[in-house]
Amino acid sequence: MEYGGNNLKSIIIDQQSQKQRVGYHLIKRCFDFIASLFGLVILSPLFLAVSLAIKIEDHKGTVFYSQIRVGENKKKFGMFKFRSMVSNADELLATLLQQNEVDGAMFKMKEDPRITKVGKFIRKYSIDELPQLLNVLVGNMSLVGPRPPLPREVSDYSEYDKQRLIVKPGCTGLWQATARNSVGFDEMVEIDLKYIQKCSVLFDLYIVFQTVRVFVKPNNAY
Known part of the structure; x- marks a missing residue:
């Protein structure tokens, strides 16, 4: 499947139609609650192993990392991740912004010096994202x-880009499970808007299946 392309900034989301999809949103929420609870129980041994590895490498830092993110309707919340960087990573970010390797309102750096050895491994297999089940x-x-x-x-978003904020953010998505870091910011926005247009129970299950494949065969995560 190919996403992105030259015809960018051509998708306009009908927000009213999205709000009226009550059945889909109810099923999605029920599935989210049951699957996340089940996942946290099943993955608890992995959580313990990763936590020990993070502490052994850097006993001074925390195991989990909570970062303020912007969610549905621009509401801010604390997003949980396993800590994959040195404990003062946020302070060091200002010195690295000029080395950003992704165009647009997003920072990505393949050889980010802030990432720990354990962090590099758990990022490759997207294990650092698992606490988002909470x-x-x-x-x-x-x-x-x-x-x-x-x-x-978000402060650098255009009105077009802000369309991706009309739905709940996800642990995974069409961009994460397919193109990932192989495309720029504008292409990522376009992929997200295509997902919002096309989203359904079956399409969500397809993306979950693609994400499981990424755990087995990592894509461009870093």
């Missing part, structure tokens, strides 16, 4: 949806 359980994220942006990223 966000799904409480309801400020969904299993499937657009990547939740940082407030500083």
Whole structure:
């Protein structure tokens, strides 16, 4: 499947139609709650192993990392992740912004010096994202949806880009499960808007299946 392309900024989301999809949103929320609760129980041994590895490499830092993100209707929330960087990563970011390798309102750097050895491994296999199941359980994220942006990223959004904020962000999504870091910011927005246009129970299940494949065969995650 190919996404993106030259015909960018051509998708306009009908927000009213999205709000009226009560049945889909109810099924999605029920599935999110049950799947996230089940996932947290089943994955608890992995959570313990990763937590120990993070502490052994850097005993001074925390295991989990909570970062303010922007969710549905621009509401801010704390998103949980396993800590994959040094404990003062946010302070070091200002010195690295000029080395950003992605165009637009998003920071990505393939050889980011802030990433720890354990962090590099858990990022490659997207294990660092698993604590977001807690966000799904409480309801400020969904299993499937657009990547939740940082407030500083949203401050650079155009009105067109803000369309991706009309739905709940997801642990995974069409961009994360397919193109990932192989495309720029504008292409990512276009992929997210295509997901919002096309979203359905079956399409969400397809994306979850694609995400499982990424765990087995990592894509461009870093």
